[in-house]
Amino acid sequence: MDSDDEFNSSQGSEDEFMNDQDSDVSIGDADDGEFLVLRPKKSVNKFRWLDSDIDIDEGDGGFESQDKDIKSSKHSYEVDFTVYSPEQIQEHQNSQIGEVGNILGQPPEATAILLRHARWNKERLIESYMDRTEEVLESAGLGESASDPPKIEKIKGFACDICCEDEPGLESFAMKCGHRFCVDCYKHYLQTKIKDEGEAARIRCPGDGCNRIVDSKSLDFLVSDNLKDRYQELLTRTYVDDKDNLRWCPAPNCEFAVECGVKDKELAKIVPTVHCDCGHFFCFGCSLTDHQPAPCSLVKKWLKKCEDDSETANWISANTKECPKCHSTIEKNGGCNHMTCRKCRHEFCWMCMGIWSEHGTSWYNCNRFEEKSGSEARDAQAKSRQSLERYLHYYNRYANHEQSAKLDKDIYLKTEKKMSQLQISTGMSWIEVQFLESASQALQQCRQTLKWTYAFAYYLARNNQTEIFEDNQKDLEMAVENLSEMFEKPIDQLESLKVEMMDKTAYCNKRRIILLNDTAENLKSSNWEFNVVLS
Amino acid sequence: MSAGSKKRILKEYGECMNDTPSGMKINFDEQNMTEWEVLMDGPEQSVYAGGHFKLKITFPIEYPFKPPVVSFKTKIYHPNVSNDEKGSMCLGMLRPEAWKPPNKVVSVLHLIQTLLIEPNSDDSIEPSIATEYKDNRKEFEKTAKDWVKRYAK
Structure with a gap:
């Protein structure tokens, strides 16, 4: 067991000792003993998993047998959340309006306006209302209350100030503020x-200069039913937008909203992936598609970097070299190997990067690979290109998983068609061929995770934890590639591969959980060091 | 354009004729009543004194539920007028969310006059002119007067 040995050998050093005190490092000695478990003392037990579907069988002996203090099998990388339908959101609003209305002694319409004005912060509204009632009513657009309820009236001698109509019997309307229009x-x-x-x-x-808000009761007098629906929809939208602990599911056509208690300022320590009832996994912090294990701010930086840099960096890497003297980037656009740097006038050979004067008469034919000046220049070049190469290393793997996930899906879609054929030819039942479905889902999910491990790794500075992370990454990657390979087998072999495929699927899922638990725990206890500042 | 909108524009034109703000002339074409041409003299107490500015006021189809659109046809050096061929103005009551249907064109004309006397550098469309207006008033006045001579005579 590699990691075990390493741990023992370095135990005497001071660093390791300090670390030990902070984070309660223990060796994974349960039935799954291939990895180190780094569990901070305080982080356990803070979250409880609510979604009961997933509760059933994520049996992962390595963790569960140690976590006796946790009742449910919730993992460190998971957060609590609840999914709400539009009707439930409406009910929430109504119950809050009722509750606050009772306290303030205001009718529901006015309470709704007050709550919306206070961005649904009940406590603050009640407090400020008690202190300065008039001021709060005025700023919410409910000022100068008259007693008559608003209704549509015909008033003698009325002329509408908007359309200038003044014929007798013109129907007009005004709210309590008295600004009357037809x-x-x-x-x-x-x-x-x-x-x-x-x-x-x-x-x-x-009315000109009037700040009174049009309440929904007044609206009922005036507006057609389908416009009322739209109005209600917009109100619900602002409700969710105003509440910090609610967020719309960003999937197209999805109408659900998700509630989660993770605050913006915690996002450097938690990656709050939530699972909408529509099936979409997304980050509650930034609404992007699930990007565990990378924290939101790294994801933002990474996406920006990829947008700006990746194509350019690829091109630079493929088509240019640097001047050995001044490190200007040079593209060779002619046939001759005798290069003169435009900037510093340094003359060198494009092939070996050595000084040109050492080439003697062997122009256009560089055979001096062993020369000292050339190899030194190449070394220097290699160093200066390291950061670019490093970025490309991570970017290419990131992009590869993104691409592969698409390809895996394509293959699955093709396989799905043949599945019905398989059912007919082998006599397998529908339920018996579902292993392909779960394998495909596992692949998608693992590749999504792997993709982001590379963005994560790009910003990760080396420390004691990184090796474990890289091992986990490697194990997951191998598991995924193995499973992915089986997917490409011809359809007639699939039946005989069923058991193996189910095993590999389970293994993939397990490796993913291990990786995510490790990254989440270390993120929470600030054990990772990044080469950028997490905001 | 609805009959209501037309009626309203005609009525507003009548009101403007009865009580035209000083230093202004409105050219109104009954065939095309949604575009008014306004000739405005630079107010005496402003840097634009002595200039004659041509403006176009366009009424959108949804008028008066959407605000009229103001554009300077004569070039003017001003923080609240865009320095391009549109010469557009977009502040105060002219912004769609601030406009209320009972608002009248005549108040728009008054607003423009007020802004010529005292530009609003906090809500500018030309930030560089606004900064100059705030920090280097002399230079601003010089350029503004220069433009009046060049474009608004």
Whole structure:
């Protein structure tokens, strides 16, 4: 056991000793003994897994047998969350409106406006309302209350200030603020706001300079049913947007929202991946598709870097060399190997990078590979290109997993078609061929994780933990490649490979959990060192 | 354009004719009443004094539910007027979210006059002119007067 030996051999050093005190390093000595378990004392037990589907069988002896203090089998990389449907979100709003309305002694419409104005911060609203009632009502657009409830009226001698209509019997409407306009103009105004501008919670009275908010009861008088639906939808949207612990699922056409308690400032320590009921895995912190183990800020940096750099870096690496003297990047665009740097006038040979004067008469034909000056120049070049190469190393692996995940999916889709044929020819039942489905899902998920391990690794500075991380990464990668290879086997062999494939699927999933647990725990206890600042 | 919008524009034109703000002339074409041409004299107390500016006011189809669009046809050196061929202005009541249907063109015209006298450097469309207006008033006034001579005579 490699890691075990290493641990023992370095135990005497001071660094290791300090580390030991901080993070409670223990050796994984349960039935799965190939890896080191680094478990910080405090991080355990803080989260409890809610989603009951996944509770059932993620049997991972290596961790479970040690974690006797954890009741559920929730992993370190998982966070608590709840998925809500639009109806549930509506209920939430209503119950909060009811609760706060009772305390403030305000009718539901006004309470709703107050809550939206306070961005659904109940405590702050109640406190400020108790202290300065008038001020709060005024700023929420509920000021100067008159007693009559708003209704549509015909008033003698009324002329609408918007359309200038003044015929007798013109129907008009005003809220409590008394700014009266004809019903058509009022309707048109609301329609423009809701339909064209997508406003809902903050539509003001059309009166010049009036800040009173149009409440939903007034809206009911004036607006058609489908516009009301749109209005309700917009209100729900602002509710979710205003709440820090709620977020829409970003999957196309998905209507669910997810609640999660992870705060923005915790994002350097936790990667909160949540699983929407629609099947989409996404990060609660930044709404991007699941990017464990890399924290949000690294993901942001990495994506920006890839956008800016990867193509350019690839091209530079493939087509240019650096001047051995001044390190300017040079593209060779002619046939001659005798290069003169435009910048520093240094003359060198393109082939061996040695000084040109040492070439004597052997122009256009460099055969001086062993020369000292040449090899020194190449060494220097190699060093200066290291950072570029390092980036490309990680980028290419990152991009490869992204690409492979797509290809795996393609193969699966093709396989799926033949699955029905397999069912017919071998007499296997539908349930018996589902192993392909789970294998495909495992591949997708593991490749997604692997992809981000490379972005993570790019920003990771070497320390005692990195070797374990790299081992975990390597193990997962090997497991994934093995499984992926089996996917490419012809369809008639699949039946005989079933058991092996199921084993490999389980192994992949297990390796992924091990990797994610290790990275999540170390992230939480700040054991990773990064070569950039996590924001 | 709805009958209501037309009626409203006609009424507003009538009001403007009865009480035209000083130093302004409005050219109104009944065939095309959604575009007004306004000739505005630079206010006496401003750096634009002595200049004659041509503006276009365009009423959108949704008027008065959407604000009118103002553009300077005469080049002017001003923090709140875009320094391009559009010469557009977008602040205060002219912003869609601030516009209220009962607002009238005549208040827009007053707003423009006020801005010529006192530019609003906090809500500028030309940040570099705004900075100059704040930090180097002399230089700003010199260029503004120079442009009046060059473009607005």
